[in-house]
Amino acid sequence: MKNEWYKSMSFYQIWIRSFYDGNGDGIGDLYGVYEKLEYIKSLNVDGIWFSPLYPSPNADFGYDISDYRNIHTDYGDLEQFRKVLNRAHELGMKVIMDLVINHTSDEHPWFIESRKSRNNPYSDYYIWRDAKNGKLPNNWDSLFEGKAWEYCPEREQYYLHIFAKKQPDLNMDNPKVREEVKDIMRFWLDMGVDGFREDVITFISKAKNLPDGLPFIPAANGMPYYKDGPHIHEYLSEFREVCKEYDCFQLGEGPMTTTKSALLYMNGKDKVLDLMFHFDHMMADCIFTEYIRRPFKLTRLKRAFRKWQKELNGRAWNTLYLENHDHPRVISRYGSEKFHRESGTMLAVCYLFQQGTPFVYQGQEIGMTNIRLDSIDKYIDVSSKNNYHSFHLKDSVAKRLARIHASSRDSSRTPMQWDSSENAGFTTGTPWFYVNPNYKKINVADEEKDPQSILNFYRKCLKYRKKSEVALWGDYTEYYKASEHLFVYRRSYKNKYLLIVCSFSPHKLKWRNIREFRDRKGRLAICNYKNPKRGILKPYEARVYEY
Numbered sequence: 160m161k162n163e164w165y166k167s168m169s170f171y172q173i174w175i176r177s178f179y180d181g182n183g184d185g186i187g188d189l190y191g192v193y194e195k196l197e198y199i200k201s202l203n204v205d206g207i208w209f210s211p212l213y214p215s216p217n218a219d220f221g222y223d224i225s226d227y228r229n230i231h232t233d234y235g236d237l238e239q240f241r242k243v244l245n246r247a248h249e250l251g252m253k254v255i256m257d258l259v260i261n262h263t264s265d266e267h268p269w270f271i272e273s274r275k276s277r278n279n280p281y282s283d284y285y286i287w288r289d290a291k292n293g294k295l296p297n298n299w300d301s302l303f304e305g306k307a308w309e310y311c312p313e314r315e316q317y318y319l320h321i322f323a324k325k326q327p328d329l330n331m332d333n334p335k336v337r338e339e340v341k342d343i344m345r346f347w348l349d350m351g352v353d354g355f356r357e358d359v360i361t362f363i364s365k366a367k368n369l370p371d372g373l374p375f376i377p378a379a380n381g382m383p384y385y386k387d388g389p390h391i392h393e394y395l396s397e398f399r400e401v402c403k404e405y406d407c408f409q410l411g412e413g414p415m416t417t418t419k420s421a422l423l424y425m426n427g428k429d430k431v432l433d434l435m436f437h438f439d440h441m442m443a444d445c446i447f448t449e450y451i452r453r454p455f456k457l458t459r460l461k462r463a464f465r466k467w468q469k470e471l472n473g474r475a476w477n478t479l480y481l482e483n484h485d486h487p488r489v490i491s492r493y494g495s496e497k498f499h500r501e502s503g504t505m506l507a508v509c510y511l512f513q514q515g516t517p518f519v520y521q522g523q524e525i526g527m528t529n530i531r532l533d534s535i536d537k538y539i540d541v542s543s544k545n546n547y548h549s550f551h552l553k554d555s556v557a558k559r560l561a562r563i564h565a566s567s568r569d570s571s572r573t574p575m576q577w578d579s580s581e582n583a584g585f586t587t588g589t590p591w592f593y594v595n596p597n598y599k600k601i602n603v604a605d606e607e608k609d610p611q612s613i614l615n616f617y618r619k620c621l622k623y624r625k626k627s628e629v630a631l632w633g634d635y636t637e638y639y640k641a642s643e644h645l646f647v648y649r650r651s652y653k654n655k656y657l658l659i660v661c662s663f664s665p666h667k668l669k670w671r672n673i674r675e676f677r678d679r680k681g682r683l684a685i686c687n688y689k690n691p692k693r694g695i696l697k698p699y700e701a702r703v704y705e706y
């Protein structure tokens with residue numbers, strides 16, 4: 160079906176700065192990506208999602224764009240991008256770009272003009288307000304940095320920034336801004352890209368008059384007035400028209416999105432997005448953000464999976480992911496660094512066999528883990544630093560740092576570990592950021608040689624899923640729902656079944672297979688241990704049965 164190719168695909172996400180350095184300057188780039196395209200293809204994925212490649216002052220590592228129609232000089236140029244795009248296409252992989260249109264960089268020419276005066280061609284491109292009774296225009300907090308308003312002396316006004324100060328929010332109510340967005344989309348689609356991952360797209364329409372938010376939710380107090388705002392469907396349907404001119408697809412990021420609101424975007428004749436990233440299953444060990452910790456609970460994770468599997472089935476299509484550039488590494492969260500291989504492979508099974516389009520984030524396929532730097536000054540992520548300096552200030556330094564170790568986005572942004580040579584083979588120069596010291600044990604080259612490795616296991620699962628109608632299209636039923644150790648679900652399609660069994664326990668676990676399985680003769684298709692035993696699951700064991 161036109162436009163529905165994404166349903167049977169899987170994607171690999173590249174956060175380029177840390178992927179592979181092709182020119183020896185210590186920064187990952189498109190020359191490096193070009194060299195690794197065969198590697199990516201060998202994982203059995205069918206597409207690549209590039210986090211932003213555009214020119215950016217990097218206040219938020221590319222999510223603060225200063226030119227939408229170019230490539231950051233750190234990463235190459237448009238010609239090199241075209242080379243990567245064409246080669247990826249030759250290898251049978253689609254390429255999607257990040258479209259960041261809720262905000263730009265404050266160094267974008269639109270903002271540079273906009274801040275100059277209240278009446279110039281760009282003055283209404285952003286959200287400007289006068290002070291209110293000598294105070295800020297409203298009480299909103301920024302999700303990243305203090306309050307959501309920054310004063311601009313030239314205009315004697317404040318501008319809104321839901322994220323960092325250097326990320327002013329665009330005024331999407333201005334039709335000229337929406338025309339700009341459509342032009343940007345056409346620019347990349349004309350070049351041949353296959354779609355977009357649309358950054359915080361559910362935030363682009365703000366409530367009229369920007370009312371004060373709820374005072375008791377720090378950082379997100381204004382969210383009820385900018386999430387799923389009054390004109391969001393209208394604006395997204397304008398963008399959808401552009402996509403309809405091409406065979407392109409749209410994946411929207413929806414922080415705090417519920418199944419109910421997601422279905423409004425993805426289902427029915429007014430469909431404006433093909434897929435969405437939600438965050439529900441990323442909160443099994445935290446509340447709202449990774450920075451607010453709570454102990455991991457398997458039932459919480461399963462409930463989130465179940466909800467999305469059930470409520471989207473037949474109505475919309477799920478995305479499946481456990482990692483990206485915004486979350487710490489999943490083995491360090493939901494698995495166990497001690498049972499590295501076992502839990503890394505189990506986690507692969509746990510999500511790759513659900514219904515939806517899977518995403519694998521760079522380094523996840525070799526089981527990269529969190530980095531633990533000994534001082535907050537060594538961290539670079541704006542939100543990590545700000546959390547550290549704004550919250551829990553009465554806690555000891557050790558406790559606050561431990562929270563950063565568990566939560567920082569920087570853990571997913573350390574250089575990719577290619578081999579056990581200096582700097583993990585990421586660069587011949589000096590790496591732009593700390594390499595995780597465990598690269599001697601965790602790296603691509605060693606895992607290539609080991610048939611039992613996490614890397615080869617990912618390949619196996621992704622290959623299996625591509626060929627299995629049940630894995631691709633089947634319905635989802637869960638068993639042992641109340642267990643805090645066992646995650647068991649069944650996929651069913653045209654009288655064929657897959658049964659997925661995952662142990663989240665570091666101990667041996669006694670278990671009994673479900674009745675239905677015992678009554679029919681099944682076959683073990685995939686397992687992360689060599690000799691699985693009847694009635695016993697070893698630590699973090701994972702099995703896929705077919706019957």
Ligand code: NOJ
Nearest residue numbers: 219222259322358359485
């Ligand atoms: C979501 C992106 O994934 C994240 O990295 C970024 O910081 C925010 N949106 C703001 O653009």
